[in-house]
Amino acid sequence: MQAAISVIIGQVRLIWPRMLLWGLAFAILSQAVMLLALIARFGALPNYVTFYHWIGNVAWIITSTPSWSDIPPIIADEWLIEIGRMNYDYGTGISEWSLNVMPSRLMLLFGLGALIGLSADLVRRESCSIPARRGATLATGAAAMLVAMTNATMSWVVCCATPTWVVGLSMMGLGVSTSLALERLGPVFSYLGFALLIATILGLAHRKSARQSPYKETTHA
Amino acid sequence: MTFPILRASLISAAIATLASTVSAETISIAIGHQSMCTDTYTAGIVVKELGLLEKNLPHDGKYADADYEVSWADYSSGGPITNQMMANKLNFGVMGDYPLIVNGAKFQETDSLRTLYVAGTGYNVKGSGNSIVVPVDSDIYSIEQLAGKEVSTPVGSAAWGMLLKAMQDNNIPTADYVLKNQSPAVGAANIAAGKIDAHSDFCPWSEIMEFRGTGRKIYDGSETGVPYLHGVVVRQDFAEEYPEVVEAFIKAVYQAGEWIRADPMKAVSEMEGWTGVEKEVLYLYFSKGGHLTLDPTIKPAWVDALKFDHEVLVKEKAIPPLDFNAWITEDYVKAAYADLGVDYEAEKAVTVDPKENNAGLPMEIWHARDGISSYPDMAAFLTALAEMTSTGAKLNASYVYDSETGLKLFGKTAFWVKAGDTYATYLRKGEAESYATANGGALITFEDAIADFTIEG
Numbered sequence: 001m002q003a004a005i006s007v008i009i010g011q012v013r014l015i016w017p018r019m020l021l022w023g024l025a026f027a028i029l030s031q032a033v034m035l036l037a038l039i040a041r042f043g044a045l046p047n048y049v050t051f052y053h054w055i056g057n058v059a060w061i062i063t064s065t066p067s068w069s070d071i072p073p074i075i076a077d078e079w080l081i082e083i084g085r086m087n088y089d090y091g092t093g094i095s096e097w098s099l100n101v102m103p104s105r106l107m108l109l110f111g112l113g114a115l116i117g118l119s120a121d122l123v124r125r126e127s128c129s130i131p132a133r134r135g136a137t138l139a140t141g142a143a144a145m146l147v148a149m150t151n152a153t154m155s156w157v158v159c160c161a162t163p164t165w166v167v168g169l170s171m172m173g174l175g176v177s178t179s180l181a182l183e184r185l186g187p188v189f190s191y192l193g194f195a196l197l198i199a200t201i202l203g204l205a206h207r208k209s210a211r212q213s214p215y216k217e218t219t220h221a
Numbered sequence: 222m223t224f225p226i227l228r229a230s231l232i233s234a235a236i237a238t239l240a241s242t243v244s245a246e247t248i249s250i251a252i253g254h255q256s257m258c259t260d261t262y263t264a265g266i267v268v269k270e271l272g273l274l275e276k277n278l279p280h281d282g283k284y285a286d287a288d289y290e291v292s293w294a295d296y297s298s299g300g301p302i303t304n305q306m307m308a309n310k311l312n313f314g315v316m317g318d319y320p321l322i323v324n325g326a327k328f329q330e331t332d333s334l335r336t337l338y339v340a341g342t343g344y345n346v347k348g349s350g351n352s353i354v355v356p357v358d359s360d361i362y363s364i365e366q367l368a369g370k371e372v373s374t375p376v377g378s379a380a381w382g383m384l385l386k387a388m389q390d391n392n393i394p395t396a397d398y399v400l401k402n403q404s405p406a407v408g409a410a411n412i413a414a415g416k417i418d419a420h421s422d423f424c425p426w427s428e429i430m431e432f433r434g435t436g437r438k439i440y441d442g443s444e445t446g447v448p449y450l451h452g453v454v455v456r457q458d459f460a461e462e463y464p465e466v467v468e469a470f471i472k473a474v475y476q477a478g479e480w481i482r483a484d485p486m487k488a489v490s491e492m493e494g495w496t497g498v499e500k501e502v503l504y505l506y507f508s509k510g511g512h513l514t515l516d517p518t519i520k521p522a523w524v525d526a527l528k529f530d531h532e533v534l535v536k537e538k539a540i541p542p543l544d545f546n547a548w549i550t551e552d553y554v555k556a557a558y559a560d561l562g563v564d565y566e567a568e569k570a571v572t573v574d575p576k577e578n579n580a581g582l583p584m585e586i587w588h589a590r591d592g593i594s595s596y597p598d599m600a601a602f603l604t605a606l607a608e609m610t611s612t613g614a615k616l617n618a619s620y621v622y623d624s625e626t627g628l629k630l631f632g633k634t635a636f637w638v639k640a641g642d643t644y645a646t647y648l649r650k651g652e653a654e655s656y657a658t659a660n661g662g663a664l665i666t667f668e669d670a671i672a673d674f675t676i677e678g
């Protein structure tokens with residue numbers, strides 16, 4: 001394990017700018033994909049966008065929330081941008097659907113993207129069997145899917161609903177009861193995704209360290 | 222300058238500075254309301270537009286030199302209001318029973334934040350306000366016929382809770398129908414397009430669909446017998462710091478109700494301009510005999526209803542527990558009533574049941590030019606309608622009552638029964654047919670009923 005972690009640290013030092021790019025690209029692309037999914041699903045372009053004073057709001061939450069433990073989950077729900085479609089057929093308008101860009105989720109997706117970049121790099125350098133490489137790629141993809149899916153911030157405005165990851169599943173036609181049952185499992189799926197990704201990275205690093213050991217011994221001999 | 226003089230000067234300066242700081246205090250009051258939810262209007266749009274809160278805010282004692290900054294934020298549901306209250310961007314929230322419970326439970330889940338349920342806005346004792354609507358040309362007339370059909374509802378809303386209970390009460394298990402999650406606007410559009418078999422929604426969506434001629438009500442929330450109510454929550458830290466402001470808000474809620482009761486036609490006409498909801502639909506709620514009883518008091522039955530709703534939410538959405546004793550307080554509403562010189566206990570003891578309350582109320586016609594006129598019996602009502610229609614007069618709406626439940630209905634959407642010379646109106650076709658069979662009558666259309674009183678030539 002120690003050797004694997006050393007390999008990971010070495011790899012991070014080597015490719016950190018690429019990892020940053022992966023993170024940035026993943027965070028931005030995930031927002032774009034969600035927006036495109038909403039447009040495709042509802043067959044309409046967004047007709048409103050609202051920008052929120054995120055920094056000011058966060059500062060206000062910190063100063064006005066007595067308990068430190070209450071602050072992170074409240075900040076996590078703060079929006080930066082809301083882009084969606086307003087229906088003006090009824091009353092003064094109702095937002096039918098929207099994408100909510102939330103910095104907390106952006107940061108999480110950024111982290112996910114960076115880890116995917118690291119995993120992809122380790123896979124690329126993996127000189128072992130093709131099945132092992134395919135397995136690692138598959139595990140990375142599945143992990144990315146789990147985390148990205150459970151951190152979707154699309155809102156399909158139903159009464160009393162807030163942006164939740166199962167909106168994506170509902171949009172794809174998943175039943176209400178199943179969606180509600182799955183909603184509670186969101187954090188579990190997210191942790192599972194990260195665990196799978198980290199395990200994959202550790203596995204790849206371990207293989208790499210195992211291959212490096214005999215080579216090092218020979219050089220020292 | 223001697224030392225004592227210097228010290229006295231410094232103390233005086235400090236006191237003066239402190240005093241000016243206090244006097245310059247600006248109290249920000251932020252309220253989240255819902256302009257597309259009729260039952261919240263007396264704590265939302267009416268208070269806002271009439272400036273009732275500002276009229277009641279204290280300006281004496283510790284508030285002698287305080288400045289107030291009142292802001293209103295309009296939402297299409299209660300969920301975001303709770304989120305904004307948690308972020309302390311809203312002090313007050315106005316919402317329906319299910320979102321209220323989520324609000325209380327979510328706050329109690331935190332270490333340091335709490336809300337208080339301080340007043341109601343209005344209610345329907347049997348649960349009217351929520352209902353199930355089908356496309357107007359649908360061959361579905363009763364809830365039993367929904368087995369095997371697609372039904373949509375805004376999941377998490379009071380209408381969703383009502384739908385679940387209605388289906389259970391009628392022995393339709395969830396496996397026997399397809400439940401879809403649809404927002405009010407989407408559900409209403411799908412009903413208009415006939416894309417969904419039925420849609421369950423909260424006030425005033427069902428009536429909007431009926432008024433626009435796209436939907437027909439087959440089930441009214443009153444059949445579940447669970448009261449439907451809305452109320453006001455406030456952050457506890459704000460309430461403890463500014464209790465008089467909370468009382469001022471509740472006084473405004475009471476006065477908003479008084480303003481509506483004084484002249485419902487004028488009130489709904491104004492509200493139409495503020496909310497975009499048709500005044501004829503709003504009249505169904507806010508007129509005498511309407512679906513909504515405006516009443517800020519907190520009755521024991523409401524607490525029981527909220528507990529029932531919480532059980533539903535725990536089962537279906539795994540929401541956190543809620544300590545009702547810590548959450549609900551009558552202190553502020555009692556103080557507000559006392560200030561207004563109104564007997565709180567007397568008002569709390571009164572519960573309006575449409576079946577009893579609406580018995581004998583006159584039918585009404587809303588003439589586009591002449592306003593609303595009342596008719597004590599069906600013959601007079603239909604005669605007036607016949608005369609008006611024969612002259613080509615533009616009628617906004619007409620209102621009758623369901624013979625079964627006492628609910629106020631649009632004349633054009635009621636099921637009409639003619640038995641001999643008598644006419645009766647019903648919300649549901651099944652009950653109309655039963656009455657017709659029992660009394661040797663027949664179902665007729667609204668137009669047929671008017672035609673009976675039209676004088677040729």
